[in-house]
Amino acid sequence: MKDTPAWRALTAHRDALARQRIEALWRQDPRRGDDFTFPCGGIAVDFSKQKITRETLKLLMDLARARGVPHAIERLFAGERVNASEKRPALHMALRGDEHVSVDGTDVMPEIERNRDRIRVFTNAVRAGQWKGATGLKITHVVAIGIGGSVLGPQLAIEALHDRANGPEVRFIANIDPADFDDAVTGLKPASTLVVVASKTFTTQETMVNAAAARNWISAALGPDAVSKHFIGATANAGEAVKWGLPDCNVFPFHDWVGGRYSLWSSVGIPIALAIGMQGFDELLAGAHAVDLEFRSCPLERNVPVLLGLVGLWNRNALGIPSHAVLGYASRLASLPAYLQQLEMESNGKRVDAEGRPVGVETCPVIWGGTETPGQHAFHQWLHQGTDIASCDFIVSAKPMGNEIDHHRILLANALAQSEALMAGVETKEPWRVCPGDRMSTTFVLPQLDPRHLGALLAIYEHKVFVQATIWGINPFDQFGVELGKTIAGRILPALHGAEADLHPATRHLLGVLQKLGAPH
Numbered sequence: 102m103k104d105t106p107a108w109r110a111l112t113a114h115r116d117a118l119a120r121q122r123i124e125a126l127w128r129q130d131p132r133r134g135d136d137f138t139f140p141c142g143g144i145a146v147d148f149s150k151q152k153i154t155r156e157t158l159k160l161l162m163d164l165a166r167a168r169g170v171p172h173a174i175e176r177l178f179a180g181e182r183v184n185a186s187e188k189r190p191a192l193h194m195a196l197r198g199d200e201h202v203s204v205d206g207t208d209v210m211p212e213i214e215r216n217r218d219r220i221r222v223f224t225n226a227v228r229a230g231q232w233k234g235a236t237g238l239k240i241t242h243v244v245a246i247g248i249g250g251s252v253l254g255p256q257l258a259i260e261a262l263h264d265r266a267n268g269p270e271v272r273f274i275a276n277i278d279p280a281d282f283d284d285a286v287t288g289l290k291p292a293s294t295l296v297v298v299a300s301k302t303f304t305t306q307e308t309m310v311n312a313a314a315a316r317n318w319i320s321a322a323l324g325p326d327a328v329s330k331h332f333i334g335a336t337a338n339a340g341e342a343v344k345w346g347l348p349d350c351n352v353f354p355f356h357d358w359v360g361g362r363y364s365l366w367s368s369v370g371i372p373i374a375l376a377i378g379m380q381g382f383d384e385l386l387a388g389a390h391a392v393d394l395e396f397r398s399c400p401l402e403r404n405v406p407v408l409l410g411l412v413g414l415w416n417r418n419a420l421g422i423p424s425h426a427v428l429g430y431a432s433r434l435a436s437l438p439a440y441l442q443q444l445e446m447e448s449n450g451k452r453v454d455a456e457g458r459p460v461g462v463e464t465c466p467v468i469w470g471g472t473e474t475p476g477q478h479a480f481h482q483w484l485h486q487g488t489d490i491a492s493c494d495f496i497v498s499a500k501p502m503g504n505e506i507d508h509h510r511i512l513l514a515n516a517l518a519q520s521e522a523l524m525a526g527v528e529t530k531e532p533w534r535v536c537p538g539d540r541m542s543t544t545f546v547l548p549q550l551d552p553r554h555l556g557a558l559l560a561i562y563e564h565k566v567f568v569q570a571t572i573w574g575i576n577p578f579d580q581f582g583v584e585l586g587k588t589i590a591g592r593i594l595p596a597l598h599g600a601e602a603d604l605h606p607a608t609r610h611l612l613g614v615l616q617k618l619g620a621p622h
C-alpha cells in the first residue's frame with residue numbers, strides 16, 4: 102500500500118490536515134453533516150465527526166481503486182477463491198441472498214435453499230411443540246454450545262432482539278470453564294431441553310468437551326436413546342457429527358466456504374430462529390442481503406462499507422490511532438463489541454499479506470467497547486482525557502427499545518453529547534478540567550433495533566473488514582495465529598493429569614504455583 106502514488110498523496114494531504122481540528126472543519130463547511138451522512142440498508146451512517154474533508158475521501162477512493170477494491174468485491178461475490186491460504190471462496194453472502202453463484206461449476210443456491218428450508222421446518226416444529234423431547238414434553242429451553250463464530254453471532258442476535266424472543270429460552274455455553282456448563286444448565290429439565298452443538302469443524306476442544314458433558318447430562322436423566330430427540334448439530338463437517346452420535350437428520354450442514362465468524366447466517370443461526378422465529382431470522386438475512394446488494398453495486402463514493410473501511414484505515418494508518426471503541430447506546434447490544442472483536446481482530450489481526458510479505462503498515466486496531474450509558478461512568482474518562490486516542494463508533498436507535506420514552510430521550514441526548522464532547526472538547530483555566538477534543542467518531546443511526554437493521558449493521562461491518570483487508574493485502578478469512586496456543590495447551594494438559602510432559606520452564610513454574618494453591622493433579 103505504501104508504495105502507491107495514492108498513499109503518498111494521502112500522506113501529504115494528512116500532513117496539511119492534521120493541524121486542523123474537526124471543529125474547524127465544521128465551521129468551514131456547515132453542510133458536512135448532510136454531505137458526510139450516507140444511507141445503507143436503512144441505516145444512516147454519519148462520518149461528519151471524522152477528521153476528513155471531501156479531498157480526503159477523494160484520495161481514499163484513489164487508494165481503494167489503486168489497491169483493486171472494486172475488482173476484489175467482484176471476485177468475492179463471484180465465488181472466487183479469495184481465501185487463498187485455505188483455497189476457498191468466502192461466500193457467506195450467498196446464505197442470505199438468492200443470486201445464483203457457482204463453486205467448482207456447481208450452482209450452490211439450490212443446496213442453500215434446501216438447508217434453509219430444513220431450518221425452517223425444524224425450528225417451526227420445535228416452537229410449535231410438534232418436536233417433542235424423549236418423554237413427550239415440549240422443548241422450553243435450548244442450550245447452544247459453541248465458541249467463537251459458532252456462538253458470538255447467535256448470542257448477540259438473541260440479546261439484541263430480546264423483544265422478539267417468544268420461543269424457547271436460549272442459554273449459551275462457550276467456555277471450557279466448568280462454571281459455564283453448570284450455570285447454563287442450572288434449573289433446566291433435561292426432558293424439555295434441546296442442545297444445539299454448533300461447530301464448523303465439530304472438533305473444537307471446548308465445544309466437544311461441553312457437548313459430551315451435555316450428552317451425559319441428558320443420558321443420565323433420559324437414557325442414551327434420548328440423544329436423537331435432544332441434540333442437533335450445525336456444522337460443515339457432517340461426517341464428524343454423525344460419528345459423534347447424531348442421526349443424519351439432526352445434522353444441519355453448511356459449506357466449508359462459510360468462515361466461522363461469518364457463520365451466523367447459516368445453520369449456526371438456528372438458536373436465533375428458535376428464539377425469535379423463522380420470520381425474524383429471514384428478516385435478519387434480508388437486512389444483510391440488502392447491504393450486500395449495495396456493497397456490490399454502489400459507486401465507491403457512496404458505498405458505506407467501503408467508506409467505513411477507508412475511514413478506519415485513514416485513522417489507523419494516516420492518523421496513527423491504535424484503538425477503536427464500539428459504543429452501543431442500547432443495552433441489548435452489550436455483546437456487539439465481543440462480536441466485532443472476533444470479526445475484525447481475527448480477520449485482520451495479521452502482519453503479513455496474502456503472499457507472506459510484511460504488510461508494511463499497522464493493520465487492525467484494538468477493537469473494544471461497551472454498552473452506554475454505563476460506559477460513560479467508567480472508561481469514557483479515558484476517551485476524553487487519556488493520553489491515547491481511540492476512534493469511536495456510536496450505534497444508536499432512533500426509536501425506543503423499551504416502553505419509557507423519556508428514558509430513550511435521555512439515552513439519545515447522551516449519545517449526541519458524547520460524540521460532540523469528544524469532538525469539541527473544552528478549554529478551561531483548570532488543566533484537570535480541560536478536554537482536548539478533536540477525537541473522531543462515526544455515528545450509525547438505526548431506525549430501530551430490529552432483525553432487518555441488525556442484519557444490515559453486521560453486514561456493513563463484515564464488508565468493512567473485507568475492504569480494509571484488500572487494501573492491506575491481507576487474507577481476512579484465515580486465522581493461523583490461534584493455532585500455536587492450542588498446540589501448547591495440548592502439551593500441557595497431560596501434566597495436569599499428573600503425567601510427565603515436556604514443558605517450558607516458565608510453564609512448569611506456574612503449574613507448580615497452581616498446584617500448590619489447589620489445582621488438580
Ligand code: F6P
Nearest residue numbers: 249250251300301302305361583
Ligand atoms: O479459534 C478459532 C476458531 O477457529 C474461530 O475462527 C471459530 O469461530 C472458532 O474457533 C470455533 O470453531 P468451530 O466452529 O470449528 O468450533
